[in-house]
Amino acid sequence: MLLELLLASVLGFIIYRFVYGDKEETLPLDDGWWGPGSRPSGREDESIRPFKVETSDEEIKDLHQRIDRIRLTPPLEDSRFHYGFNSNYLKKVLSYWRNEFDWKKQVEILNSYPHFKTKIEGLDIHFIHVKPPQLSSGRTPKPLLMVHGWPGSFFEFYKIIPLLTNPKSHGLSDEHVFEIICPSIPGYSFSEAPSKKGFNSVSTARIFYKLMQRLGFQEFYIQGGDWGALICTNIAQLVPSHVKGLHLNMALVLGNRYTLTLPLGQRVAALLGYTERDIELLFPFKEKVFYSLMRESGYMHIQSTKPDTVGCALNDSPVGLAAYILEKFSTWTNSEFRDLEDGGLERKFSLQDLLTNIMLYWTTGCIVSSQRYYKENMGQGFMNQKHDRMKVYVPTGFAAFPCEIMHMPEKWVRTKYPKLLSYSYMARGGHFAAFEEPELLARDIQKFVGLVEQQ
Structure with a gap:
């Protein structure tokens, strides 16, 4: 291809x-x-x-409830980030997001x-x-x-x-x-x-x-x-x-x-x-x-053809959204990070900063409209x-x-x-x-x- x-x-x-x-x-x-x-x-x-960026207790409560109800599939042995976001490491991210991440403080920073x-x-x-x-x-x-x-x-x-x-x-x-x-x-x-x-x-x-x-x-x-x-x-x-x-x-x-x-x-x-x-x-x-290019272009094919379909899942699940987006901050930062159990995410970024970016997608519900940009720009061919x-x-x-x-x-x-x-x-x-x-x-x-x- x-x-x-x-x-x-x-x-x-x-x-x-x-x-x-x-x-x-x-x-x-x-x-x-x-x-x-x-x-x-x-x-x-x-x-x-x-x-001004704003938030509410209801918004944070809803996020926490959705994180609490997550269902994860165990990763294959020694799969690291070769199959995408490793769910063992995802548990650490979710624990931080649920128990330590302070969205109200990040709103002040924004x-x-x-x-x-x-x-x-x-x-x-x-x-x-x-x-x-x-x-x-x-x-x-x-x-x-x-x-x-x-x-x-x-x-x-x-x-x-x-x-x-x-x-x-x-x-x-x-x-x-x-x-x-x-x-x-x-x-x-x-x-x-x-x-x-x-x-x-x-x-x-x-x-x-x-x-x-x-x-x-x-x-x-x-x-x-x-x-x-x-x-x-x-x-x-x-x-x-x-x-x-x-x-x-x-x-x-x-x-x-x-x-x-x-x-x-x-x-x-x-x-x-x-x-x-x-x-x-x-x-x-x-x-x-x-x-x-083959490894990293799967998302592009989906978003250039049927962005609304995968968008339904991502817009409904903050955990799914985080895994989908954070995986890019791993392999696009360094392709060799896929060989690591944690995807190397914290070698270059803090979980606080990464989750702030995720929250900008989650709280505004913009993942579908952001993905449509691929179809509008690439759906007609190269x-x-x-x-x-x-x-x-x-x-x-x-x-x-x-x-x-x-x-x-x-x-x-x-x-x-x-x-x-x-x-x-x-x-x-x-x-x-x-x-x-x-x-x-x-x-x-x-x-x-x-x-x-x-x-």
Whole structure:
């Protein structure tokens, strides 16, 4: 299957080059209405309203009762995380969740940054907006939009925000100080879910661009991984003149002339100019690419075809939801964690932080709408949408974390992002970069922005 995907990608790239060449083009900045019913007459309410995360004793009591009634299937002997989330370790997670995890305290932490909502294209869009402490005279912060993915949330950025808004107090250079805007993708956490079919990454990009305009930003930086990487890429394709720089820690760039060479082996890769580090991260091909993608793509097939079916189970069981999501925070952080009895979860994260992210899915009941995003974006096939075939002509920086699900060499990234100013082999880290390695990511963002500002 992967070879077919690679072949299709290369074929799509050849067609793209023949039809489109290297001409710079943008996506049309259309409009949409994603709320229930028809678009009402009159102007949409553009007010920005303060918002607070809240909870109740009833909400916590219901959670505890559902945890108390759980039925678990014993794992196979010596199965570790090879069959998914190990239920023996899950018992420890549930004990902590039921008896030690303090959701009310975590709600206070969530509210430590300012939250807001505003209506855009019929949807109530949630975001946090964090301004830096007072800067010296003549200095202004750089606006930075940071976008999460699945199964993450805006909470992924809580540890990196102070490193970017107040870097000097955390031992980083304050040459560049940022004003951070972190929205929730519609259908995730506190952003209203679309009521209509067809809401994809381009629709999201347009809404987030409108959000930045509404906040008064005509030029801004953007950063993302997972779906956030695609959404930010689409923003750059929609309104390149408004994007000062695009920083990514993931990219969907399989459609290029280099990918077909991977099965030919390391020697061919070396002859084609892959670096030693690229070869380390891509080979042996069967293990590092083929088997890895096969192991980690089952969820994607389900969510790209029948998201509502599995969503019924996950939305009804907090334990099932936790197992389904936390398993990704194990193997996507480091594929070797599947060889451990506990999935290595607490090597990189605290149970408190992991369960806070789970609670954002559970308390808002958003797992189904978050999974539908896969069907809207991938249900029509690969390389079938215009933005898949378009290059991005804004200054770009890329952070290649070594334990990402699939390594993307610089030569791959540059085929889609020809204005790549910065490509960094990161020292450690996986898929959830801002959550796992906030300082490394913050430093790379600082480096990239410095290069843009020098131009």
